[in-house]
Amino acid sequence: MSNRKWNLGLLLLFAVFACLLLQFVFSTLRIRELVRPLESSPPDGDRPRHIVLIPQELDNPYWRSIEQGAREAAREYGMELDYTGPFRINPTEQSRLLEKAIAAKSDAILLQGIGDPQYRGLIDKAAGRGIPVIAVDMDEPESRRLAYVGTDNTEAGKRMGELVAQASGGSGTIGVLIGSEAPNQRLRLEGFRSVIGRYPKLKIAEVRSSNISRLQAAEQAAAMLSAQPQTGYLVGFSALDGPGMLEAAGRVRPQGLRIFAFDDLPETKEGIRQCKLAATIVQQPRQMGFDAVALLHDYFQGKTPQPQHYTATSVLDRSALGIGGSCP
Template sequence: MTNRTKWNIVVLLLLIVFGYVLVQFYLSTQRIRGLVTPLEASHEERANRQIALISQELDNPFWRSVEQGALEAAANYRMELQYMGPFRIDADEQMKLLEKAIASKMDAIILQGIGTEEDRLLIEKADLLGIPVITVDTDEPGSKRIAYVGTNNALAGQEMGRLVAKGDQDRRGVIGVLVGSLDAANQRLRLEGFKSVINTYKGLRIADVRASNISRLQAAQQTEEMLREHPDITTLVGFSSLDGIGMAEAVARLKPGQVSIYAFDDLEDTLTAIGNKQIQSSIVQQPYQMGYQAMSLLNGYFAGKSAAPKQYTPISVLTEKEVLAR
């Protein structure tokens, strides 16, 4: 065998070994990629799910609490939350934000039911596009929403009625009522529930019902007008979060210590007023839980799980005793 032949054989063997190494390297790379890609895809799929939370009012403390609950759940489920809302209560602006969320092809939408045909049609449009919608705080019955998460507002109103009746030992009081909005479905349900209890007591009478537009200033103004027009009012009831504080301010100016006040929610100023005996008690909702639970339902929905159409969050009653114990 000549030297040239030997050299050719050596080169051939080297090429074979080199080719074998390349093939093994390629196969190993593919196996690693096959293991890593599903994990990356799964993570990316979850992380890329964009959830819109449309609030009634951007910086309202109640809605900020809903946002905080939703944010914590979003982090746990590797979703991304986009919180939005009008600067002041504006149903038309809420509609525009809903339209924008649908046009942006969000993966899901959480919103307050507005109670209009246009709202229901937009929810139906989202459903047709495969975008699940969950209502919080206020339901949108008859719509294509997959679930409602929030207070049973009719029962909350009834509980308020029982509190007032219990507080008025003689059952002969005259009542002034504030609601956040006369058009909001949750406020109407609370008022209806309240009336259903108060009307069972012949001596109790509702003298006036007004809207505060969820404004502390307007709550105070409306209360002052009620007290001037109905000087026999002995009890004031507020069904939105800023009503109690506004009522307390008005009573302090016009009839200090002469009117019993019942509020809604647990803002710091409300708690302070309860501790100072300016407010008798307050019915407290769970907005943080609403946000968290809504996101949890969406996580289950994406996993193919069904949910009950109404998911009621609990309420509690805060009195001076509970406030001082905090």
């Protein structure tokens, strides 16, 4: 009887041991299933850098060109790019998106400066958390941004002044449109004034803002032409000013007016072809986007970029478009 009890005890002990062993095996297999995805993913140091690009206006053709260049560079350097911005110009929304990018611990941020103290504070906050920020198209020089990539706006304004001085022979009356009171627009105007000021017979009659709107550009240009009938030259410093000035000229003074624009929208180039627009100064937005990401790549490799990285501008006129002959 004692032997039978002993055998039953051993059998019960073996059953308990077998159950514990099976539970251990199943637990081990489950842990391996959970760990396998982590083992297959690259370590944190090898993951692609995540960059956020915050434009002034999401579907603006100019900013889409910047996005295109940034994406090309991101692919080349193995980075990931998110493009997110306000549908219409909205500095408050730009600030909110910057805060969101900081909270998400992005590896880097590309953005347009807006000349606002609170915005500069957010850029400084990002820098304090080790997130490099590059200003594109418009600088935020008093912030801790890593670098600025874009046009040398003062020099672009001077180049415009030289175009107008040459076309006018140093004598005449000029009406000027700026897109806004943004720093890049003011710098262009300052550069322009510095050249025009060298010609005593060349006068800037009026400066108005188009508020980055074709409709307002047309309205303000028409108002200038009506108020200053002696105006022989119109100059615009933002992309939509050219088409707006062309529309105003068609309504108010179709003949005898020389128009100078900024950037190369299709309507601006068509105005040059039709001799309705003398010339435009063209920026390189795609190059801005590419160079900004390239600078970030160098920075992550331990190289410190220069504070300003200027992209080239060029003059687009009939000869640059390959059109022979002069305008009547």
